[in-house]
Amino acid sequence: MEEMLLLIRDAITAGDEDAAKKLVGEALKAGLEPRNIMERAMMPAMEDIGERFSRNEAFIPELIVAAAAMQEGMQLLKPLLTAGEKGSGKVVLGTVYGDIHSIGKNLVRMCMEGAGFEVIDLGEDLKTEVFVEAYKEYSPDILGLSALLSSTMQRMKEVIDAVRVIDPSALIMVGGAPVTSDYAIEIGASGYASNAFEAAMNAKELIV
Amino acid sequence: MTGKERMLEAFGRSESDRVPVWEMAFNEESIIKLGRFFTDDLPPLKFAQQMTVEEKIKLLMTLFTVIRQLELDGITSIAILDTEKVDEDHVRDGWGRIMRISEEGEATAVAGPVSGPQDLEELKPYHPRQSELMMLMAAKGNFGNEIAQVMVQPGPFRESWMLLGSMEKLLYFYIKDPRFVHDLARIATDFILEITDMAAELGADIIAIDGDLAFSQTTLMSPAQYEEFILPYHKEITQRAHELGMLIFKHSDGNMAPILAGIVEAGFDGFHPVQPQCMDIGEVKTGYGDRLCILGNIDCTYLLPFGSEEDVEEAVRETIAKAAPGGGYIISSSNSIHPGCKPENYIAMVKAARKYGNYPIEV
Numbered sequence: 365m366e367e368m369l370l371l372i373r374d375a376i377t378a379g380d381e382d383a384a385k386k387l388v389g390e391a392l393k394a395g396l397e398p399r400n401i402m403e404r405a406m407m408p409a410m411e412d413i414g415e416r417f418s419r420n421e422a423f424i425p426e427l428i429v430a431a432a433a434m435q436e437g438m439q440l441l442k443p444l445l446t447a448g449e450k451g452s453g454k455v456v457l458g459t460v461y462g463d464i465h466s467i468g469k470n471l472v473r474m475c476m477e478g479a480g481f482e483v484i485d486l487g488e489d490l491k492t493e494v495f496v497e498a499y500k501e502y503s504p505d506i507l508g509l510s511a512l513l514s515s516t517m518q519r520m521k522e523v524i525d526a527v528r529v530i531d532p533s534a535l536i537m538v539g540g541a542p543v544t545s546d547y548a549i550e551i552g553a554s555g556y557a558s559n560a561f562e563a564a565m566n567a568k569e570l571i572v
Numbered sequence: 573m574t575g576k577e578r579m580l581e582a583f584g585r586s587e588s589d590r591v592p593v594w595e596m597a598f599n600e601e602s603i604i605k606l607g608r609f610f611t612d613d614l615p616p617l618k619f620a621q622q623m624t625v626e627e628k629i630k631l632l633m634t635l636f637t638v639i640r641q642l643e644l645d646g647i648t649s650i651a652i653l654d655t656e657k658v659d660e661d662h663v664r665d666g667w668g669r670i671m672r673i674s675e676e677g678e679a680t681a682v683a684g685p686v687s688g689p690q691d692l693e694e695l696k697p698y699h700p701r702q703s704e705l706m707m708l709m710a711a712k713g714n715f716g717n718e719i720a721q722v723m724v725q726p727g728p729f730r731e732s733w734m735l736l737g738s739m740e741k742l743l744y745f746y747i748k749d750p751r752f753v754h755d756l757a758r759i760a761t762d763f764i765l766e767i768t769d770m771a772a773e774l775g776a777d778i779i780a781i782d783g784d785l786a787f788s789q790t791t792l793m794s795p796a797q798y799e800e801f802i803l804p805y806h807k808e809i810t811q812r813a814h815e816l817g818m819l820i821f822k823h824s825d826g827n828m829a830p831i832l833a834g835i836v837e838a839g840f841d842g843f844h845p846v847q848p849q850c851m852d853i854g855e856v857k858t859g860y861g862d863r864l865c866i867l868g869n870i871d872c873t874y875l876l877p878f879g880s881e882e883d884v885e886e887a888v889r890e891t892i893a894k895a896a897p898g899g900g901y902i903i904s905s906s907n908s909i910h911p912g913c914k915p916e917n918y919i920a921m922v923k924a925a926r927k928y929g930n931y932p933i934e935v
Contacts, residue, residue: 379747379748420789420790420830423790423791423792423793423794423797424740424743424792424793425743425744425746425747425793425794425797426747428740428743428744428747429744429747429748432744462674463674464672464674464678464680464682465680466738467739467740468787470740471740489661489672489674513910513912514872514873514874514877514878514910514912515877515910515911515912541787541788541825541826541849541873542849542873542874558788558789559788559789
């Protein structure tokens with residue numbers, strides 16, 4: 365059993381989608397608990413690749429293929445996980461109005477999913493009311509806001525202020541090239557990360 | 573000395589009379605806001621895509637006025653590819669790429685004509701028309717050889733991912749299908765070479781290769797992946813530019829340190845913009861100043877949008893002290909003069925460059 369979990373872990377870090385799918389299928393047939401597979405093989409695999417990414421030993425292509433392999437495995441696990449086992453929590457993500465950039469936010473989505481979060485990706489160039497409506501609809505544990513431009517970055521504060529009207533204790537994380545931790549504090553965000561992997565790790569700490 | 577001579581001297585990494593001042597890009601709002609300092613004859617404040625032909629011409633004339641009044645040493649032109657409107661926020665170009673236009677006036681590909689290797693056979697290469705280089709023609713007609721004519725175009729990386737409609741997809745194929753990545757780069761490079769040829773014919777002096785290859789932390793791809801998937805195509809493009817008598821530099825935001833040696837190996841004559849949040853211009857000057865002309869570095873993320881004119885002057889003074897001695901430095905913002913930048917701060921930047929940028933540097 366341990367060996368099977370190791371193989372799944374290796375398939376994901378190598379970004380081998382076919383192997384990940386096949387091995388997760390075999391592990392389920394062999395009677396491994398879906399939650400076990402997720403927590404002891406898939407999440408550690410993404411953590412490995414994320415740590416290598418943070419140390420500049422792995423780059424975005426490696427992160428993307430690992431996330432794709434994880435997704436393949438998750439397709440098999442998702443229907444089998446019960447509500448209580450859905451993972452680390454729920455995150456709603458989006459890029460703020462006026463900003464059409466997506467890659468930073470998409471990498472955060474991949475890393476968040478890799479860390480076991482259920483992620484609802486709202487997309488890009490979103491008006492404040494879209495975030496507010498999504499917050500009401502999904503009641504996420506964390507709302508994540510992304511911006512690439514210093515001009516659009518300022519819209520994050522508008523979203524934070526608007527969401528806090530309906531939920532004063534809302535956990536809101538911000539990130540993106542121009543965003544700094546000082547800026548995050550200044551606009552009242554609950555969390556900040558300087559890269560996608562750190563975003564996932566910080567999100568976990570935030571909801572503990 | 574003309575602006576063009578000053579820019580070429582900087583690329584030759586020798587001192588001229590003063591540090592050249594140039595900018596990679598302005599956009600509608602920043603052109604109009606700067607234009608207010610010099611003329612009342614301005615187009616309405618809206619995106620070029622929504623302007624009439626007369627308004628677009630007025631916008632271009634306003635840009636020329638700003639450049640002339642501020643005595644900039646170069647002008648940057650872009651190829652404006654013909655597009656058709658898809659809906660309020662989207663247009664389609666001749667490749668079949670769907671571009672989304674944001675409120676900031678920026679266009680980015682959100683869907684491409686290719687989703688994987690199976691689509692390549694059906695892809696019809698798009699050949700640029702000379703009319704799409706109208707901005708360069710107008711700039712050359714207006715300024716002649718007074719100032720340097722810079723022609724910017726997306727590089728093989730950006731052209732490739734735009735064909736897929738997503739950068740992530742291209743980076744996925746770096747590992748999953750390297751042959752396909754090369755096939756896309758080939759198509760992209762042929763297109764870039766066609767524009768390069770046309771730009772030379774129309775009198776461009778310098779080619780700028782756009783398309784970010786890095787983010788704040790490091791490069792998007794590993795140095796080995798850069799060497800495999802991008803460097804050979806960069807080499808082809810720099811060779812062509814040089815054969816045509818032009819200079820060429822690479823633009824990329826982010827921390828490019830891991831592949832700067834590759835940028836030199838590819839044959840680029842310069843590097844822009846040395847983003848100050850993640851690269852130290854002093855280190856770049858020490859490490860590469862003998863091989864690359866350095867352009868940029870005046871922060872447009874915080875300083876130009878939110879700083880004071882005094883802050884801007886101080887940053888210009890410090891940057892000139894680090895990068896200008898010996899030549900090989902062209903001052904500009906760390907990306908572009910975007911709508912968030914205060915026009916007063918940009919003017920302060922140009923004035924400070926004139927105050928501190930006279931050779932020999934004494935700051």
